[in-house]
Amino acid sequence: MRIGVVGMSYWGPNLARNFDRLPGCRLTWVCDLDEALLDRHRDAYPQARFTTRLADLLEDPDLDAVAIATPVPTHAALGLQVLEAGKHAFIEKPIALTAEDARRVADLAEQRGLVCMVDHLLVLHPGVQRVKALIDDGSLGQVYYLYGNRQNLGIVRPDENALWSLGPHDISVMLHLVGEPAVEVSATGASYLQPGVEDVVFGRVTFRSGVIGHLHLSWLDPHKMRRMTVIGAEKMVVFDDMETERKVTVYDKGPIPRTETYGEYIQVRSGDIWIPKIPAAEPLRLVCEHFTGCVAEGRTPVADARAGVAVVEVLEAMSESLAAQGRPVALAGAAA
Numbered sequence: 276m277r278i279g280v281v282g283m284s285y286w287g288p289n290l291a292r293n294f295d296r297l298p299g300c301r302l303t304w305v306c307d308l309d310e311a312l313l314d315r316h317r318d319a320y321p322q323a324r325f326t327t328r329l330a331d332l333l334e335d336p337d338l339d340a341v342a343i344a345t346p347v348p349t350h351a352a353l354g355l356q357v358l359e360a361g362k363h364a365f366i367e368k369p370i371a372l373t374a375e376d377a378r379r380v381a382d383l384a385e386q387r388g389l390v391c392m393v394d395h396l397l398v399l400h401p402g403v404q405r406v407k408a409l410i411d412d413g414s415l416g417q418v419y420y421l422y423g424n425r426q427n428l429g430i431v432r433p434d435e436n437a438l439w440s441l442g443p444h445d446i447s448v449m450l451h452l453v454g455e456p457a458v459e460v461s462a463t464g465a466s467y468l469q470p471g472v473e474d475v476v477f478g479r480v481t482f483r484s485g486v487i488g489h490l491h492l493s494w495l496d497p498h499k500m501r502r503m504t505v506i507g508a509e510k511m512v513v514f515d516d517m518e519t520e521r522k523v524t525v526y527d528k529g530p531i532p533r534t535e536t537y538g539e540y541i542q543v544r545s546g547d548i549w550i551p552k553i554p555a556a557e558p559l560r561l562v563c564e565h566f567t568g569c570v571a572e573g574r575t576p577v578a579d580a581r582a583g584v585a586v587v588e589v590l591e592a593m594s595e596s597l598a599a600q601g602r603p604v605a606l607a608g609a610a611a
């Protein structure tokens with residue numbers, strides 16, 4: 276499989292490196308509008324051609340796929356061009372800035388029978404997959420609620436708020452874990468460092484069955500946290516991406532149903548704490564491997580364009596709620 280990467284600033288080089296190292300995959304094009312950036316990478320990929328024009332990639336009949344790591348406002352337009360040219364598309368998160376644009380990309384991929392995957396890389400993280408397996412095999416019991424923490428005193432982006440920059444990760448994980456459409460969201464936040472660009476956002480997602488998800492997204496925080504906690508009726512589980520050896524911790528804790536003996540009191544059960552072994556693999560490598568595997572075998576990716584649409588629908592509705600001081604906003608899934 277031959278692939279080209281577009282956008283070689285901060286994130287694109289990670290995609291180029293991972294695709295280039297995959298067996299059966301060749302990085303044949305590297306593209307960026309900035310010549311100086313291209314020059315930095317020429318030595319690393321002597322077999323690849325370098326260009327400032329995406330058209331060069333699209334006109335190459337031997338190129339199978341294009342990975343897009345350009346700024347978010349360009350994702351949908353470039354994704355449409357790539358698909359129009361008959362190439363499979365790997366698009367950085369979020370897939371688009373509006374749900375309408377995201378749906379246009381998903382529709383075109385389906386019409387053309389092409390693979391279109393969004394880089395919701397946590398969905399393929401072995402730790403998140405372990406949590407998903409614990410939910411799906413009933414180990415946690417009924418899921419009551421879940422919450423994500425993505426905080427840091429970190430890179431402050433001038434053109435993107437904490438919701439759009441950090442939120443796609445946790446929203447994609449929540450939608451994947453719960454496996455139901457979101458029906459209503461709300462969000463509140465504040466802009467301390469730059470007017471109109473929220474540094475901290477607290478969001479809520481309500482799913483169809485009533486499961487609630489909560490998000491704390493911030494780059495103005497003393498804690499560096501990358502965590503998702505799921506509370507079930509039987510067990511509770513934490514995925515903590517800051518940990519190296521205990522990415523997933525399962526707590527055998529929960530309420531005991533009322534008994535005659537204790538009358539009004541609800542007892543709590545506090546049993547073992549269990550740390551399953553999670554394979555250490557670079558999540559981005561797994562994502563790139565998944566994409567090339569889907570292209571080779573004609574499979575639909577876990578994080579396909581429709582999953583990208585669902586994430587953008589939540590982001591868009593949360594933005595509306597943010598602007599309206601936390602007013603709840605219903606999603607289309609509510610009517611279904």
Ligand SMILES: NC(=O)c1ccc[n+]([C@@H]2O[C@H](COP(=O)([O-])OP(=O)(O)OC[C@H]3O[C@@H](n4cnc5c(N)ncnc54)[C@H](O)[C@@H]3O)[C@@H](O)[C@H]2O)c1
Nearest residue numbers: 282283284285286287306307308309344345346347367368
């Ligand atoms: N999955 C993750 O964890 C993760 C992490 C960081 C960034 N990202 C995503 O990766 C993308 C890139 O992020 P970044 O920080 O590197 O962005 P950036 O703005 O620093 O760089 C974007 C690059 O794209 C180039 N570019 C823009 N339009 C182009 C075009 N039409 N043709 C060719 N090149 C073009 C620019 O010259 C620039 O070098 C963003 O979508 C971001 O959301 C994902």
